Amino acid sequence: xxxxxxxxxxxxxxxxxxxxxxxxxxxxxxxxxxxxxxxxxxxxxxxxxxxxxxxxxxxxxxxxxxxxxxxxxxxxxxxxxxxxxxxxxxxxxxxxxxxxxxxxxxxxxxxxxxxxxxxxxxxxxxxxxxxxxxxxxxxxxxxxxxxxxxxxxxxxxxxxxxxxx
Amino acid sequence: xxxxxxxxxxxxxxxxxxxxxxxxxxxxxxxxxxxxxxxxxxxxxxxxxxxxxxxxxxxxxxxxxxxxxxxxxxxxxxxxxxxxxxxxxxxxxxxxxxxxxxxxxxxxxxxxxxxxxxxxxxxxxxxxxxxxxxxxxxxxxxxxxxxxxxxxxxxxxxxxxxxxxxxxxxxxxxxxxxxxxxxxxxxxxxxxxxxxxxxxxxxxxxxxxxxxxxxxxxxxxxxxxxxxxxxxxxxxxxxxxxxxxxxxxxxxxxxxxxxxxxxxxxxxxxxxxxxxxxxxxxxxxxxxxxxxxxxxxxxxxxxxxxxxxxxxxxxxxxxxxxxxxxxxxxxxxxxxxxxxxxxxxxxxxxxx
Numbered sequence: 001x002x003x004x005x006x007x008x009x010x011x012x013x014x015x016x017x018x019x020x021x022x023x024x025x026x027x028x029x030x031x032x033x034x035x036x037x038x039x040x041x042x043x044x045x046x047x048x049x050x051x052x053x054x055x056x057x058x059x060x061x062x063x064x065x066x067x068x069x070x071x072x073x074x075x076x077x078x079x080x081x082x083x084x085x086x087x088x089x090x091x092x093x094x095x096x097x098x099x100x101x102x103x104x105x106x107x108x109x110x111x112x113x114x115x116x117x118x119x120x121x122x123x124x125x126x127x128x129x130x131x132x133x134x135x136x137x138x139x140x141x142x143x144x145x146x147x148x149x150x151x152x153x154x155x156x157x158x159x160x161x162x163x164x165x
Numbered sequence: 166x167x168x169x170x171x172x173x174x175x176x177x178x179x180x181x182x183x184x185x186x187x188x189x190x191x192x193x194x195x196x197x198x199x200x201x202x203x204x205x206x207x208x209x210x211x212x213x214x215x216x217x218x219x220x221x222x223x224x225x226x227x228x229x230x231x232x233x234x235x236x237x238x239x240x241x242x243x244x245x246x247x248x249x250x251x252x253x254x255x256x257x258x259x260x261x262x263x264x265x266x267x268x269x270x271x272x273x274x275x276x277x278x279x280x281x282x283x284x285x286x287x288x289x290x291x292x293x294x295x296x297x298x299x300x301x302x303x304x305x306x307x308x309x310x311x312x313x314x315x316x317x318x319x320x321x322x323x324x325x326x327x328x329x330x331x332x333x334x335x336x337x338x339x340x341x342x343x344x345x346x347x348x349x350x351x352x353x354x355x356x357x358x359x360x361x362x363x364x365x366x367x368x369x370x371x372x373x374x375x376x377x378x379x380x381x382x383x384x385x386x387x388x389x390x391x392x393x394x395x396x397x398x399x400x401x402x403x404x405x406x407x408x409x410x411x412x413x414x415x416x417x418x419x420x421x422x423x424x425x426x427x428x429x430x431x432x433x434x435x436x437x438x439x440x441x442x443x444x445x446x447x448x449x450x451x452x453x454x455x456x457x458x459x460x461x462x463x464x465x466x467x468x469x470x471x472x473x474x475x476x477x478x479x480x481x482x483x484x485x486x487x488x489x490x491x492x493x494x495x496x497x498x499x500x501x502x503x504x505x506x507x508x509x510x511x512x513x514x515x516x517x
Contacts, residue, residue: 003171021171021212024199044200048267057241057270063199064271067171068192068214115266120245126501133403134265 005070009033010079018067025069026050026061029076037077037106041136048135051107051114052076058114060134077106080113088155089113092148100139108135112149116156123150167208173217177344177378183213185346185374191215193237194271196264197280205290206281206297221275221378224249230384233342236275236377240330241266243274253382254495255333255393255412262397262504263329265404275377278331278341278357279369282324282434283406285309295321296365310471312408315480316464317433322365323470326358326435329504333395333412335436336428337386345375354380358435365434389414389426393495396487397430397504398479407431409480410504411487415451422446422455427463427488432480439463442484451492453485460484 003018009029016028026043029035029052041049043062050061053075080087089112092098099105111132121127128149129142137145174180184191190209192198193216201207215221221237224246232252234243240260243249250257264272286292286304293302305313305323313323331354339354357369371377397410410430416423425446429437442463449455460481467477486506 021169022166044203045196045268048265051267058267059194059271060196060267063194063196063268065171065192065195065199065212065214067173068195068216111267114270118241118266124501130403130502131266134267 003067005067007066007069007071008073009035010075016066021065021067023066024062025052025054025064025066025074028066029061029074035076035078038110039103039106041104041107046136047104047107048111049104049107051110051135053110053114056114056117058111075110075113077110080109087113088159089116089148089152092152092155093145096148096151097141097144098148099137099141099144104135104137104139108132108137108145111135112145112152115149116153121149121153123153125150166202167205167210169209170211171214172211173214175217175219177218177221177376180213180215180218181344181346181374181376183211184376186211187373189213189374191279191376193273193276194239196268196272197276201281201288204288206288215376227381227384230387231382233379233381234274235379236273238274240264240269240272240274240277244269250499252387252390253333253337253393254390255395255414256330256337256382258499258503259329259333259395259397259410259412261499262395262410274330274380277328278354278377278380280326280328281368283327284313284324287324296324296361296368299364299366306471308471311473312406312431312476313470313473314433315467315469315473315476316429316437317360317435318470319361319363319365321363322361322434324361324365324434325431326433327406327431328436329395329397329407329410329430331358331436332410332428332430333393333414334380334382335438336412336414336426337389338383339386340381340383341377342379342381343371343375344378345372347372349378354436355438361434368434386414388416388424391495392417392491393426394487394490395504396483396490396506398483398506402502402505402507409476409483411480411483413484413487413491415446415488415491417451417492420450422449422451425459425488427459427484429463429480429484432467432476439484441465446488453489456485456488456492457481459488 039049041047188210244260393414399405414426442459
């Protein structure tokens with residue numbers, strides 16, 4: 001059984017032929033499209049390492065069947081920076097030591113981008129921790145992650161204010 | 166994961182027709198089904214992808230003040246819907262206390278109702294599980310069972326239903342709309358999930374091929390909007406299933422309880438409505454003593470199914486606490502840690 005689907009990945013329209021409907025979005029990205037920035041941790045929706053944005057919303061790509069996402073827009077860590085300029089969330093993670101080994105980091109960063117876009121946390125560190133709880137960091141960089149999200153949110157809000165002015 | 170045929174119907178009748186073939190399973194976001202398929206606890210031969218079905222992703226307010234929520238509405242869209250969270254605050258609080266932000270962005274209303282137990286022996290193919298393989302036995306009975314059921318269980322199965330969302334829904338008399346091979350019908354949510362008895366494999370009242378298309382909350386449930394809470398005890402602060410939880414709602418007039426709703430989560434194979442305890446509270450003055458009596462009655466039939474006698478006392482206390490919080494009033498803003506027994510103040514951090 002072969003199935004052709006269209007996805008827009010980091011702004012690029014792609015047509016993908018799936019020879020098997022079992023392919024998850026995560027495996028499609030990593031194994032078939034060579035976008036290995038998105039990580040496979042637990043592969044069961046428990047760790048958040050595979051977090052990407054689908055139609056602007058953060059989801060676990062390990063639990064989404066690619067076939068079911070026909071027509072979706074997918075954003076991965078590879079699409080965040082503009083050339084050599086890091087996205088404010090990426091820069092803030094470096095600035096605040098929001099990681100150690102780095103394995104969970106692409107998922108953490110995509111989750112933070114989603115969190116900021118959702119706009120439910122305000123500047124409350126506890127809300128940020130709660131809304132980042134789907135991303136496990138076994139190095140325990142949570143304090144730096146929370147600070148990074150707070151700062152990136154501030155920078156993005158400022159950027160939006162200037163753009164609107 | 167087993168091989169399967171992938172079918173993407175364009176309408177509800179097409180979906181129902183496709184699912185009438187034995188071995189079919191409906192797929193929405195897949196946050197539970199795909200996980201179960203990866204572990205082998207679910208092995209559908211045909212996966213019917215319902216995510217494109219038209220008209221199932223809407224929140225519709227009814228003329229009488231009730232609400233009809235399409236089965237494909239995402240948990241986060243429902244939880245953050247302004248009118249929903251104002252009218253049925255405990256429903257929003259329960260949703261936001263469940264899973265993670267990523268999962269809530271994907272998971273659907275219908276999928277939440279249909280999620281399977283998190284009993285480890287149901288998921289572990291090496292274990293005996295009457296729910297997964299009828300007649301094979303129940304390894305949980307003599308296994309790691311401290312989080313298992315204390316109400317409504319049988320020697321055939323001691324699993325619990327893991328949903329948070331269903332707990333306030335059942336307290337508020339939610340109704341499930343289904344479409345099936347023989348047309349549409351409605352099921353009270355309280356009767357959707359089955360207690361195990363001698364047939365734990367029969368998890369819900371749905372007939373083969375039936376599809377949940379919507380749930381409805383009746384207008385009467387909105388009367389509790391000022392005094393409704395969901396409280397959930399977890400083994401970590403966030404992103405964990407309930408050890409025990411309670412949805413409570415009160416209608417109070419001059420300090421006297423005119424109506425009460427109580428449902429428990431994490432204690433049985435279904436969200437557990439405590440109607441006797443509700444009736445006991447009616448026309449009583451809202452007081453700690455009355456709440457304690459109600460909690461005792463709610464758990465009167467409870468008995469441990471293993472190393473979980475502690476859950477009975479925890480459940481009593483969570484009922485008292487949730488009733489006390491409902492009496493205090495629905496918070497003006499969603500707490501930073503929804504449904505958490507930790508006290509939270511905006512800007513404060515419960516972790517020292």
